[in-house]
Amino acid sequence: MPVKMGRSFVLGAVSRELRSGVLVLDSCARVLYANPYILRYIAFRSEEGLSEKGVEGRELSSLISNPTLLATVEAMLAYKSTSGGSKETEPGAVEPEEVEPEEVEIEIEEGGRSFSVRGVPINEGEDFTLLLFLNDITEEKRLEAIKRDFVANVSHELRTPLAAIKGYSETLLDGGVDDEETSREFLRVIDRHATRMSRLIDDLLTLSRLESQQMAIVPTPVDLSELLSSTQMSFRKHAEDKGVTLSAEVPENLPVVSGDRDRLEQVVVNLLDNAIKYTPEGGSVILKATLECGAIKVEVIDTGIGIPEADMPRIFERFYRVDKARSRDLGGTGLGLAIVKHIMQGHNGTLNVESSPGVGTTFSFTLKAS
Ligand SMILES: Nc1ncnc2c1ncn2[C@@H]1O[C@H](COP(=O)(O)OP(=O)(O)OP(=O)(O)O)[C@@H](O)[C@H]1O
Ligand SMILES: [Mg+2]
Numbered sequence: 372m373p374v375k376m377g378r379s380f381v382l383g384a385v386s387r388e389l390r391s392g393v394l395v396l397d398s399c400a401r402v403l404y405a406n407p408y409i410l411r412y413i414a415f416r417s418e419e420g421l422s423e424k425g426v427e428g429r430e431l432s433s434l435i436s437n438p439t440l441l442a443t444v445e446a447m448l449a450y451k452s453t454s455g456g457s458k459e460t461e462p463g464a465v466e467p468e469e470v471e472p473e474e475v476e477i478e479i480e481e482g483g484r485s486f487s488v489r490g491v492p493i494n495e496g497e498d499f500t501l502l503l504f505l506n507d508i509t510e511e512k513r514l515e516a517i518k519r520d521f522v523a524n525v526s527h528e529l530r531t532p533l534a535a536i537k538g539y540s541e542t543l544l545d546g547g548v549d550d551e552e553t554s555r556e557f558l559r560v561i562d563r564h565a566t567r568m569s570r571l572i573d574d575l576l577t578l579s580r581l582e583s584q585q586m587a588i589v590p591t592p593v594d595l596s597e598l599l600s601s602t603q604m605s606f607r608k609h610a611e612d613k614g615v616t617l618s619a620e621v622p623e624n625l626p627v628v629s630g631d632r633d634r635l636e637q638v639v640v641n642l643l644d645n646a647i648k649y650t651p652e653g654g655s656v657i658l659k660a661t662l663e664c665g666a667i668k669v670e671v672i673d674t675g676i677g678i679p680e681a682d683m684p685r686i687f688e689r690f691y692r693v694d695k696a697r698s699r700d701l702g703g704t705g706l707g708l709a710i711v712k713h714i715m716q717g718h719n720g721t722l723n724v725e726s727s728p729g730v731g732t733t734f735s736f737t738l739k740a741s
Contacts, residue, residue, distance in 0.1 A: 392486075392505030398498075400431045400444055409505055439479050440488060447475060447490050447501055484509040524690040528571055528704055532564035567702060574706040577637075578689065581713040588717045590629040592741065595660065595667055596621055598632065602639045603658050606647060614652035617643075620659040625667055626740035634714045635738075641707040642671040642734045648701050649732070650675030663737070670735040677728035686724070687712040711736075 386393050392409030396402060405426045426434060432441055450473075475490040484507060491502040539557045548554050603619040610617035628635075639658070646656040654674040661668050678686060678693060685691045690705040715722045715736050726732040 391507075392503070394431075394503040394505070396431060396444065396501040396503065398448060398500075400448060400501075402426045402429050402431060402434065403500065437479050437481050439477060443475055443477050443488070443490060444501065444503070447492055448499075450492075478508070485512045521689065525571075525575065528690070529568060531699070532568045535564045536561050567704075570702075571704045571706070574704060574710065577710055578706060578713065581710065581717065588631045588634060590741075591632065592627045593630050593632045593635060594625075595628055595635075595669070595738070596623050596625045598636055599639060599658060599660055599669065602636055602643065605640075606643050610647050610656065613647060613650075615647050615650050616655040617647065618655070618657050620657060622660060622662070625660060625662065628667060628738045629741035630718045630738065631714075634717070638711050638714050638736065639669070639671075641711050645707060646671050646673035646675065646732070646734070648703070649673065654731075662740075666737045666739050668735055668737045670733055672731065672733045674731040677730055677732055678724070678726040679728050683724065683726065687722075 386404075386406045389406060389408055393404070393406040394402065394409050395404040410426070431444060435441065474492070477488050477490075479486050479488055487506050487508050489504045491504070493500045493502060539561050542548060543554060543557055548557060599621045600619060603617065603621075606617055643656065643658065650656055650673045656674075657670075657672045659670045659672060661670075682691075682693045686693070687708045689709040691708075692699075692703060692705040695705075711734075712722060718738060720736050720738045723735045724732065
């Protein structure tokens with residue numbers, strides 16, 4: 372025979388399992404009820420192991436130190452004492468209009484996290500209770516900030532080449548340039564900036580497809596020996612023009628890996644491009660592959676400018692560049708490594724970087740042989 376659960380038992384279970392905090396206060400800001408979530412998440416004054424029962428009857432200010440929250444609660448309780456229906460009305464005086472105390476919603480920061488707190492006053496005749504609902508919105512805020520930064524970054528990156536294109540084309544249209552050589556030079560500048568814009572948009576589209584998983588990796592057998600050698604060859608001329616020695620140490624018969632050839636090639640292209648870009652004339656870049664415990668480790672080793680320790684954790688972020696002005700001069704938008712990271716994640720590979728400023732940098736990734 373099914374056992375009927377009591378209503379209060381069910382309500383208790385619901386509030387215990389809620390992924391948001393519930394706090395009920397009386398008219399003197401004393402706790403009538405606190406659910407386990409709020410006990411865990413709000414900054415109770417460093418008292419460990421407070422229980423639901425242990426906080427009952429305690430003043431809110433003895434448990435929570437957040438000044439914004441305390442001030443809001445105080446204001447709501449003061450509001451109640453001026454608008455509540457409990458005051459005696461003088462005989463003959465006009466009945467004060469019943470004012471519904473209002474809900475209040477605020478955001479607070481506590482212990483490095485953000486919470487939204489909704490205060491709901493409940494007037495029941497003489498009784499007044501204040502319900503506080505608390506939600507952790509840290510992740511939402513983080514995503515909001517990323518979105519904001521992203522739009523700001525893209526706009527900024529597009530504005531620079533657009534301003535150049537506009538400036539040079541206007542000068543040409545105004546007929547301000549007489550000789551053909553200068554006109555051609557202006558057109559070359561316009562072309563360079565247009566190329567830069569289209570590269571930026573290509574990279575953004577690649578990233579957004581990788582992130583939205585639209586570009587699901589269709590695994591096919593990939594011959595890494597061939598991929599690494601041919602990619603290295605395609606950078607030969609570029610390295611030579613820059614006065615950087617590029618060499619490869621790639622065994623001929625590396626086991627086949629399972630992955631997306633074009634994407635893996637993009638990883639190697641982006642890493643080699645960086646290595647050559649951030650290595651001054653006279654330096655060297657080595658593309659190396661080794662077999663380690665059934666996995667293939669690919670390293671791009673350069674003797675370039677290196678990456679300061681403080682910047683290391685951020686270099687895989689979109690648009691992050693150690694030296695913005697320098698990277699932009701070199702035609703970079705700071706998306707290369709973000710793309711590398713996504714592709715490696717899609718291949719369940721590992722990605723590593725070691726660097727000493729002024730000495731050089733080694734980026735490496737490993738892929739399981741199939
Ligand atoms: N081999 C390297 N040596 C020194 N610094 C590097 C190296 N690789 C990357 N970096 C640093 O990391 C930053 C991010 O690299 P990423 O490839 O994402 O962007 P980028 O090269 O500036 O632009 P893009 O790749 O979009 O053209 C670079 O701006 C640079 O500061
Ligand atoms: Mg790059």
